[in-house]
Amino acid sequence: MARIAAAAQRGGRLPHSVQLVAVAKTHPPDAVRAAVEAGAKIIGENYIQEARAKFEALIHIPAQWHFIGHLQSNKAKYAVRLFHLIHTVDSLALGAELDRHAGKAGKVQEVLIQVNVSGEATKSGVSAGQATTLARELAELPHIKVKGLMTMPPYFDDPERARPFFAALRRLREDIRAQAIPGVDMMELSMGMTGDFEAAIEEGATLVRVGTAIFGGRA
Numbered sequence: 001m002a003r004i005a006a007a008a009q010r011g012g013r014l015p016h017s018v019q020l021v022a023v024a025k026t027h028p029p030d031a032v033r034a035a036v037e038a039g040a041k042i043i044g045e046n047y048i049q050e051a052r053a054k055f056e057a058l059i060h061i062p063a064q065w066h067f068i069g070h071l072q073s074n075k076a077k078y079a080v081r082l083f084h085l086i087h088t089v090d091s092l093a094l095g096a097e098l099d100r101h102a103g104k105a106g107k108v109q110e111v112l113i114q115v116n117v118s119g120e121a122t123k124s125g126v127s128a129g130q131a132t133t134l135a136r137e138l139a140e141l142p143h144i145k146v147k148g149l150m151t152m153p154p155y156f157d158d159p160e161r162a163r164p165f166f167a168a169l170r171r172l173r174e175d176i177r178a179q180a181i182p183g184v185d186m187m188e189l190s191m192g193m194t195g196d197f198e199a200a201i202e203e204g205a206t207l208v209r210v211g212t213a214i215f216g217g218r219a
């Protein structure tokens, strides 16, 4: 938390403008409970199956759950049930499926648009050019609320090399904001992991997704 605050200050930002998502994939419920007791307020999960089991084990835990993995449309129902914010919407088809289940559940589902800023073929996400179109399309869905953008740059040993991708996501947010699409609020930038969260915060991250630095390595 001290490193988040220091990075925020270097970026000319207030520490509480950055929220930590404690990424718990592969770690057991006891580890999640310990993290929450130590102050984690948001738990990030990548897999629906795993999240369902952990959610049951930790039903009354005072934390929000965020989905940060690749979401298949046939799991949309569970995602809507479990998660406050879904970081990884990358198609209208998925958005429409989430909208349908959110409608049934009487919920407005908050989402981020996942952007493949680097254009790597192996990464999920829409291109920067498609992000505005998707934001406009999702804005038409009554039970979906677009809160911002998420990205995962290529992995580098040197976090400085990830920085241009973080800056690009921030500029994209400004471009979309400038279009003032009704119903789309571009508050959130989900970017930065254990190896590069400080650079991400300096470039404007509002949500950093940190696993290893909190829970240790994954088997």
Ligand SMILES: *Cc1c(COP(=O)(O)O)cnc(C)c1O
Pocket (backbone or CB within 6 Å): 023, 025, 046, 068, 069, 152, 192, 193, 194, 195, 209, 210, 211, 212, 213
């Ligand atoms: C696993 C994961 C993280 C956390 O990665 P660490 O390097 O362990 O901090 C963040 N974001 C996504 C999308 C992930 O899948």
